[in-house]
């Protein structure tokens with residue numbers, strides 16, 4: 171899978187590093203001082219690198235737990251995210267990671283114990299409220315599970331921290347570790363969903379929607395709280411049919427009793443991120459239609475955004491109770 | 507466009523013959539061209555190599571070129587005649603490190619490569635030694651994306667066959683024996699260069715429109731972006747029509763294009 175594994179000298183002896191290196195005996199191991207020498211350097215092309223990304227094993231020194239961006243929440247005021255990985259196995263054309271990072275290599279921070287310590291410290295600072303911790307912000311939480319062992323390490327941790335919520339956000343069907351574990355009421359397995367034809371066009375490498383639904387069916391049977399993330403909402407002439415059909419398909423599988431939350435997300439990117447993405451994919455319709463810039467953010471023209479959002483919200487509420495629904499915050503539906 | 511860089515004429519000779527390159531006269535370095543390739547013979551050492559890359563670059567147009575440094579190197583334990591692509595290049599003078607980026611499975615084994623100022627005879631670490639690669643890499647990546655720069659070395663000496671005993675007449679033969687491998691790396695790089703050139707191509711009508719109205723630098727960027735989107739969304743529809751030609755100001759032109767784009771009929775896939 172990887173031709174090259176870069177590893178920071180500082181963590182090369184870490185057990186997690188060693189077990190990953192052992193998994194890929196054919197990969198060339200390249201020691202480095204700091205992962206940024208490879209990942210952050212100028213003059214790189216994400217699109218070209220995505221053809222054959224390498225794995226970078228590194229140590230995350232600080233800023234491990236960060237406040238989540240506005241609009242990321244599902245019911246709590248106190249939302250945090252942490253990224254044990256940067257970048258993703260999949261290649262969604264709308265993904266902000268392509269415009270955010272110069273490199274398409276996948277970085278895995280192996281010092282999970284430091285993340286857990288920081289999460290634990292953050293939880294301690296909340297006596298009365300319930301903080302949420304989101305794990306799939308800079309990556310897909312489960313796509314690399316076979317290598318990262320992420321859930322095996324973090325589910326027991328959150329089992330001991332029941333006062334906090336943990337969200338795995340994914341398009342992956344690598345759910346074996348969850349299916350063989352006792353479900354946790356404070357761990358939401360949130361699947362991103364896109365109308366199937368758009369998913370097969372724009373979510374390269376990700377399992378089709380039908381397989382995601384099979385994974386959901388198995389998980390809900392085992393008692394795992396399920397989240398649904400229709401994010402980003404994608405506009406085209408046929409959006410009504412696409413989303414109506416998608417919701418019908420999804421709710422023929424998802425049981426409301428196991429449903430933790432449903433959220434909508436706008437297609438919305440910081441200007442510089444969008445500019446980089448458009449440079450990488452000037453020939454991409456998805457990045458060419460109906461977008462306007464306002465206050466440093468690029469999103470659908472307000473009329474399109476509103477139509478799309480309101481239609482989806484109305485349709486969704488035919489299936490789910492209001493209290494499980496988290497529409498886009500009004501601040502993201504900007505008037506352009 | 508792929509630019510080959512060799513230190514020695516003897517390293518260049520098999521490449522010139524294989525790719526049927528023609529000499530270009532009247533330059534500060536020996537230069538050859540043909541078949542979408544350029545070859546420059548830099549001379550030995552980092553200063554010469556950096557100078558040659560910069561010189562070659564100044565002669566190219568704006569389309570993104572790829573760079574391949576081909577040459578001989580010493581190695582602590584690799585057989586004479588074997589080929590290696592560098593995956594980590596260290597300039598031993600200042601410890602600067604560079605990591606070539608692979609977008610395809612490497613065509614041959616890879617190795618760390620130390621670029622030294624004096625020919626290495628101790629072969630102190632398990633890696634290759636040359637005298638130009640760090641300079642070629644550092645200079646070339648100023649002008650192009652990192653994926654488009656690689657260094658391919660053919661082992662000429664090792665502890666059993668030390669550099670002191672090396673017969674320079676053998677250089678051409680060593681390079682010649684690895685022409686197939688060089689060809690594979692060259693083809694991958696040419697392909698990447700072509701892909702980048704297509705992505706960076708000036709959109710249709712850009713020159714026409716920017717010649718008719720005065721656009722500020724910011725507006726030129728906006729125009730380019732709008733025309734790219736037009737090309738993507740409405741590839742068969744004319745951009746320059748009567749409506750557009752009626753506008754007096756560049757601002758109006760940009761606004762018009764924006765509005766037209768919003769009216770495009772977008773379907774992202776065939777049937778939903």
Ligand code: SF4
Pocket residue numbers: 257258259260261262264265266267308309310341373376
């Ligand atoms: S699955 Fe998520 S993180 Fe991965 S490429 Fe798609 S949008 Fe990005």
